[in-house]
Amino acid sequence: METHSFNFLFKESIYPMAIVDHEMRFLNHSKLWLQDLGIKDSNIIGKTFYDVFPNTPEEIKIIHQHCLRHTVKQSKIQTITQSDGSQKWVDWQIKGWKEESKKLSGLLIVAEDITLKKRKEELLLNIQRVAKIGGWEFDFVANKAYLSDITKEIHELPLDYEMDLEKGLEFYKEGEHRDKITRVVNEAVTHHMPWDIETILITAKGNERWVRSIGECEVVDNKCIRIYGTFQDIDQKKRIELHNQEISERLTIATTDAANIGIWEYNIFNRKVTWDDNLYRIYGVTRDKFEETIDAWEAIIHPDDKIHCHNEIELAIVNNKKCTIEFRIIWPNGELRYIRSEFTISRYQNGVPSRLIGATWDITEAKTAEQNLKELLEVTSEQNDSLMNFAHIVSHNLRSHSSNLSMLTGFLTQEEDENEKSSLVKMLNDASISLNETVTHLSEVVHVKTNSEEKMKKTNLLKAIIAVEKNIRALLNEKEAVCNISVDASINIQAVPAYLDSILLNLFTNSIKYSSPKRKPIIDIKAEVKDDVVLFTFADNGLGINLEKHGKKLFGMYKTFHKNKDSKGIGLFITKNQIEAMNGKIEVESTEDVGTSFKLTFKKTIENEHHKKNEKDREHLYYR
Known part of the structure; x- marks a missing residue:
């Protein structure tokens, strides 16, 4: 009864395990032994371990023999190739056993499938190497330090280098950077404060390198007994960032500040807008009064120009082209300003538009000057028309009057008949009245032009x-x-x-x-x-x-x-x-x-x- 119960429990064990005799022949095994190790033959009792696993390394065979002789426990991690060609990581736990009364001996073998665990470890290690992230630890109780291989590589140290806390701090660039790391370590030890800083390191070979150090402490009885964390090489990224920042600052001085140009960005999905300082000045608002949404921007636009702006933006997105729009805005104090904005569309790899990026500047002065010039040209044109009218009056009407008067006076001097003379005098008088009327009209026009304002x-x-x-x-x-x-x-x-x-x-x-x-x-x-x-x-x-x-x-x-x-x-x-x-x-x-x-x-x-x-x-x- 006991043997039957034991066999049942062994078969249903939650571990992949097996028992072999001193000749490595299988005496018993759990169901998981076949399942986890991918063994297709379900009848392996009596067969040797090496028949079932023909590719067993010599190193494992030596462990088997050692455990058989000394009835000790040993473990070994090994990769095995399954019948389908796939690789599996196995943690072998091997324990020798002996039953003196029956003069029996053999091995109890547990085979834990750690393939998933090993793959995660490899993935983490690859990520650390690609991201250049290492680990470190300082144990104050044991007064020992541990640096991962990647951390030593970042320091350009040999892999067998022994580190302590004082030596570790001396690698940081003297001055601002060493003071910063010393300060955060002291705060961690005394006040249990974590840190995340970027500083310059001087490697063992004398090279300057930007690094990111993240650390925290382990506290027991309100006392820091260990500090540990990660260490990342960010030199290339940081130098590019600083270079871009320098270029950006120069560009800001050369364009936005000098030319009063504001830079903006609009995220299409969350409807958020981002402005630089110049744009707040251009729109006459302050950061604390602006909600940084597209709706807040539209609220500043003149009501008559909102539809125009909306349509232009939609058209630019559909046609995937740069766009320039002019519109009016109303400052909080009611002042009307003219604005010009140019922008382009940024898209995801699948072509979906993600954001608008643009520049904006105030063209009020230019618009005012343009309007003044237009009005001046209109006035000039009107005055020119008036001059042409006057020229027409002088050349036509007055000349007609002059010719008529000249002709009448000529007739009058030659006429001897008194009745005809009387008629000519009357005609001369009418012509004089008509001339006076014309001159009066011209005077009225001149009076209007010169005395209105x-x-x-x-x-x-x-x-x-x-x-x-x-x-x-x-x-x-x-x-x-x-x-x-x-x-x-x-x-x-x-x-x-x-x-x-x-x-x-x-x-x-x-x-x-x-x-x-x-x-x-x-x-x-x-x-x-x-x-x-x-x-x-x-x-x-x-x-x-x-x-x-x-x-x-x-x-x-x-x-x-x-x-x-x-x-x-x-x-x-x-x-x-x-x-x-x-x-x-x-x-x-x-x-x-x-x-x-x-x-x-x-x-x-x-x-x-x-x-x-x-x-x-x-x-x-x-x-x-």
Whole structure:
């Protein structure tokens, strides 16, 4: 019964084990012996160990014989080649046994499969060699030091070198680096503090080498008895890092600081942005007030430019190309700034975009200069047009008057008939009046061009409209005209009052003068505040103008488009000059036999900055 129980337990053992006799023949074995050692033959009882393992090294055979003779225990780690050709690491535990009563002897053999363990050790060793990471230890109780082979290689020491703590500290470069390692070791011993530092080591061969030292202590009864850790050669990596840092600092001085350029990076996946110091200055924000997210960046962009920026970035990612965008930002103090940014896309190896890297700079001054130049060119162009107009008047109109007067005076000197002389005198008088009228018109134009800026002042738009309307009320009543005024009473503009009266008077009288005989005149007057200007609309339902035919010469001098006897073609010319002299502009929309709408733009006053429409303050006036 005992033998049966023993055999059962032996077979079901959790270890791969076997018993052999003094001739190395198998007497018994566990199931795991066959399984772990990859033995295909399940009937090995009676066969010798060397029949089952024909490639057993001589060294193992010697151990077998030694254990048989002396009944001692020995162990040996060996690699064996299995039937499928694979390698297996086995830790052989061999123990001799002898039973004197039956004169039996043999071996108890345990074969532990340590293949996985050995592979992990090899992998760790390879990693240490590739990463140049070694281990070290100082035992204060035994007063001994241990350095791994890799640690000795980093120090350029022979592998049999004996190290102690004092010698170990002396390898560090004298000064800052030796002081640093001495300080952290003392803190570890006295206060049990771990460390992780980068310092310069002077090797046994006198070479400088950057190393990373990581250490911690083992404490027993509140006393440090051992310090240990890892030691890594980071010389190449550190020198590249320092070199890149030096180049980066030079580049920063040469580009970003000098040129006021900011560098940024945007991580597409976590939506985080990284800015350098210059970029915070460019955007007018501080680090503590900026959340470093794409949403925080978009919040600074002018509302009208956000969609444009978003679309440009998306397009650049899709097309995989560099991109340059210009947009406006609003500083926390409300100041508007113009920005230009250039960026490129970085991608993973599979082509998926990972981040945007770019540079940004403030172009406000350049934009302002560009706008000033544009305005100057526009003014120059307008002045040139005015000069051309004047040249046309002088060369054509005045010459016509001169020729007419010369001809009439010639006739007068030669004419003897008194009736004819009287007729010529009347014609001469009419010609003189016409010449005087032309000169007066030219004087008005010159007056508008030269005397507007100094007379600009705050003017209430509604009051000016009502004043002009009252002056021509009789004319409106005669035509049974309806005048609808929808202008907020609080709107003030910057204007020359006399010019504004002249402009309004011309618009009113033109609406009456060129009203349609088919319907009663209706005049609609509106105004609204937008940004820093006031948009003024003056519309009627009169005869209208064919703009395709006459649009380019609508505001020309002495240009008429209807057959009214009192049309002189000077009113709109003067009106355009007057409104432009006040830094405004005038546009027109018109359809024949439908009506005309003049759209004027005035500069608003500061009071209109915070203007809010209030129906109670609005006046709606209707006159018939």
